[in-house]
Amino acid sequence: MPRVGLFITCVNDALFPETPKAVVTILERLGYDVDFPAAQTCCGQMHANSGYKKDAAKLARNFEAVFDPYDAIVTPSGSCAAMARDQCPHLTGSTIGRRVYELSEFLLDVAGVEDVGARFPHTVTYHPTCHGTRALGLGDKPIRLLRAVAGIELIDLPAAEQCCGFGGTFALKNSEVSSAMLADKCRHATDTGAEYLAAADNSCLTHIGGGISRLGRTPGAAKAPRPVHYAEILASTA
Incomplete structure (x- = not known):
């Protein structure tokens, strides 16, 4: 090995x-x-x-x-x-x-492994982050791993490949554009009704999680998914 x-x-x-x-x-x-x-x-x-x-x-x-x-x-x-x-x-x-x-x-x-022996009995939607999608060309690799998790229910994320607006310093230098992109991503994630929103980068999940938490403080807002790195789902055997 x-x-x-x-x-x-x-x-x-x-x-x-x-x-x-x-x-x-x-x-x-x-x-x-x-x-x-x-x-x-x-x-x-x-x-x-x-x-x-x-x-x-x-x-x-x-x-x-x-x-x-x-x-x-x-x-x-x-x-x-x-x-x-x-x-x-x-x-x-x-x-x-x-x-x-x-x-x-x-x-x-x-490793040549698709099923890593995980169990996660929850509904999950997946956000393909920009670097993973565009720079690395991960394609459906994380999704394939998630599909093999016992008990999971995957829900498609609308406009999934749309950037969340983080982009490192982009969110600071272009805050208004970033905030508008974030609002779209949070709306799409919430519309899925999923319990969890998974991704391959915690930086993006931090950005989305911040937006989702602010939505949650709005009276009458729908329950938003909880951000989680997909590795933590793959590690779970609950």
Whole structure:
């Protein structure tokens, strides 16, 4: 089996530790030994996207040094996987991105597993995040994994591939446009009637979750779905 390193990402480290724990649970259930290199830091995505190339390159070089010993680098983040795969080569000349896998890519393309032994008896709708869809080309990989979960009922999300409006610093620099996009996404998610809204990036789920929480304070508002990373669904055996 390949030597696997877990790339936790900044957002998950600071705000959503249950998501990378879920990744470890899934991979260990499948027989993989997973290392967590403690020297990992930000991969430099936000810096690169904001034009700070020197700072981004410094962080990218640290990422490459920390994860170089691993045959496969698995992350529960489409955006950070896209950074390592698409931007690091331009910043440092490294090819380490070829060993970086968003979780669904690793499970389906490397492990060759679609049913990870999960059970989640709830209704779920899925938001395909922009980096996963457009940069990585994940296609239906996360959906295929979710379909194999025992007890789950998947509900199609209207206008699913429409951006939620987060886009990292985009939400700050273009707040009015971002808010309008978010309102559409929250409305579509609520209209499904699903209990949960799943996605591959907790950054997007944070943005959507904030919008949904504000909707919930509106008198007479319909009950909105709870945001959850799809890795946590795959780790569940309830």
